Amino acid sequence: MEPISQNYFEEHILESLIYLTMLTALVIVLIPRRQAHLIRLVAIGSGALLLLGSVLVFVAFDYASGEPAYQMLRSYSWLDQLGIDFRLGVDGIAVPMVVLTGVVIFSASIVSWNIERVNKNYFVLLYVLVAGVYGTFVSLDLFFFFFFYELAVVPMYLLIAVWGSSSTFETFSRTKEYSALKLTIYLVAASVLVWVAIIAIYVAADTGTFNIIELQKAVQNGAIDVRAQQVLFPLVLLGFGTLAGLWPFHTWSPDGHVAAPTAVSMLHAGVLMKLGAFGIIRVGMLLLPEGLDHWALVLFIMATINVLYGAFSAMAQTDLKYVIGYSSVSHMGYVLMGIATLEHIGVTGAVLQMFSHGVMTALFFVLVGAIYDRAHTRDSVVLNGLAKRMGITAIFFAFAGLASLGLPGLSGFVAELLVFIGAFRTEPILAVLGVIGAAVTAVYILRLIARVFFGPLNPQWDHLTDISKREGFAAAVLAVPILFIGIWPSPFLRVINSGVDVAMQGLPGG
């Protein structure tokens, strides 16, 4: 065997991430149910390894211009008859997503410590989901991209329906089964469009391969005519857009996030929704550039509605998780808006926003989950003045809130700024509406923080305790990247830039 070199590392790291998640799921299946402690330790240990591996991918990725666009390539022949290979590799857009997944799964596995009911199946499904997420981000074969995409969607139903929680309000109620089914139907119905689009692209390009790099080259040489791209793009937009929370197909998302257990909400809002936006870039921008160009304005308008509609809905909610859920819809609007600008800077902002929103929203869910575990309610009307009993929680919450409303010095600011610059260059009027959305965000976030954490303490909550060291650690894991990017964004931006360069090559005039 040859000595372990940097090359060896680069060839094997991506597949190792996928195998590790699968292996974790398998090991947990084999551990007897009674060994709950062992199961949790295996899950956390695996989460830590995944985080480490993901950060190493980031470090090893060479963003210098002139370097190949796709790196850490690995390929196994799989089904020659259709031209399907198990082909892995990352570009500058996938790398931040890999890091995001590592951060969130590590934090989520820590937070899952206290999950109720049979926790074995829970961790198995959680890791199957993560396998799907990693696989989607690093696949360079369209078939496997879709394979892993579906794999990530599947476990959600059981994770929410079994381990989730129902919510009841005065006027309506949402059972966890309802929310789980709604989420599943929306996402699987959307994947129908994606599936049809993928087969249609394969047939139209007529290259006999699902290799994304080959397909991209073929498309740039005019393999799919402009008209076909324009017809196919809406399938991609709606299919992936639904997962990204695109208005008006976003309604599964707040319900699903609220019903899901904390760790699943974190993964779902934090990572899974990004799969949708990532899909629009990977399939829409790379393989149907003329289609994206044709439909960009429509996407821009929908994204603007996303921002405003999400923000105003969040303002009207009192349940903490619903606020965060609608806030996610609003923030994903910036991602879509960034893509719709078709400007280098806007797309870069969109990718950074994907990362930034991922860690930020996961942090929110950790904190809301902690409050709910203690107070058994998430209703901000009765939750008042918690800072007196839950000081550290309040600090983290305020931190996440400030990142969310785009305070300079935190990651959200950098990302949204880039998106807005791009947006003003293309559609100034819509861009202004987007900025208004940011202002609305500031209103509801600050109001929420003021109401829940400050002011007089509701005596009902006198017995509450602050978050444990474990939960604090999980929150800190998420807070570090927010601060890091806010203060020193250039390492991330350089990587993303190199990816956006390649992704935008095929765009008309790009």
Add this chain to the structure above:
Amino acid sequence: MNIDFSLLIPEFMLAGLAFAVLGVDLLAPEHRRNVLSATTAAVGLSAIAAFTLPYLWNEQDASLYDGIYRVDQYALLFKAFFLAVGAVSVLMSVEYVGQRIKHSGEFYGMLVFSVLGAVVMASAGELLTAYIGIELLTFSLYVMVALHRGDTRSAEASTKYILLGALSSAVLLYGISILYGTLGSTVFTSMEPSLAFGLGTATILVGFAMLLAGFGFKLAAVPFHLWAPDVYEGAPTPVTALLSVLSKAAAFALILRFFAEALPSSIDDWQLTIAVIAAATMTIGNLTAIAQHNVKRLLAYSSVGQVGFLMVGLVALTEAASSALVLHLIGYAFTNLAVFMVLIALENRTGKEEIVDFAGLGNRAPFSAMVMTASLFSLAGLPIFAGFITKFYLFTSAAGEGLLWLVGIAIANSVISLYYYLRIVRQMYVEEPSETSPLRVPVLTTLVLIALLAGTVFIGVYPGPIVDIIEVANRSLPPFVP
């Protein structure tokens, strides 16, 4: 003419085995009849598959009686497949038959005969031979459906099945006779040149339509599917499994060969008709399945839906599409057998077969529930299970033939099916059961379930080797017209 009877050894051995099973039943002491005849059948089927087929595999496209009976790679692949399905069906039935069916020897004897019928269908290169195979298979099934003595549903199902089956056989025969009268031959390859000018003439059209109706009944394709739910529900559950796997697979083995050898040049005349039947079959099957509350009825409609998917491969009729069709059939067999195995295990312990009776199975029998979930997900076409890649392959190969609209309908149907499969999953894991005592599943069942699950996952993550084998087998079919 030099006839090499050694090519027929598997068929002779199967017929011998069927009589041997009946003999064991006569001679064995009463309390051991079930186990002994089941053992004979299972060991016999596996032995025939293991020892005779490999010897024949290298025979290049051998045939008997001037192409009437074909022993080529295509037929041999299906023979191995049917023998394996037969052996698994025997294992699946042991406990059930011991509990509920008095005539165990007849049960296993008929099961072996039904496998023989399927084997003949895979080899048939001519319509009357095909008809004999079909009748051998369905007559065995008529008897088996009725074997649940004392259950009125079984008697009712059997009556319906026999009456409608006889009618469809008559239609089929009439169609064959008309085609023979017009074309002068019933050998597939000899029919081809006469059909190359199209199906235009009225007599050919009528004959062909009657043939289609007969096949449609055997497949339970819309609009000839109405017998399926009642028969599936009333039949002893292992027989339902045979109906949904063996009988469908055999019918497709025959029909694919017929289409590939007799009909390729007239494709423009029939393609749209079959495509519409396929679309209707999958849509009606899947939509009706949503409304069911009996699991066997649900599986009946779900298998109607699956027939619709399989017909997509028939419609495209390319080399890739026919490989995909066979692959989907094999994956479908693994998953459906697993589903029925769990259903039978549950039925043996609780005597119930409604969807709500699955409540709490996730805790009462965790492994069986897991296999059930995996199999249902596979049927719905989700990764990492067989159904995902087999459907993807099937749909991709059909989309290349200008059938993207049909593929769109098929994919949408695939999602509809997930909805009703999830209803069962939900019962197993989410709903609170009325009874919580653990269910003890026998070791034999667990072992077979492990094997079936392994097969489902293997096809799902590494289909390459199996596709290679299928491609070699399909080379026995004539070159497909582009």
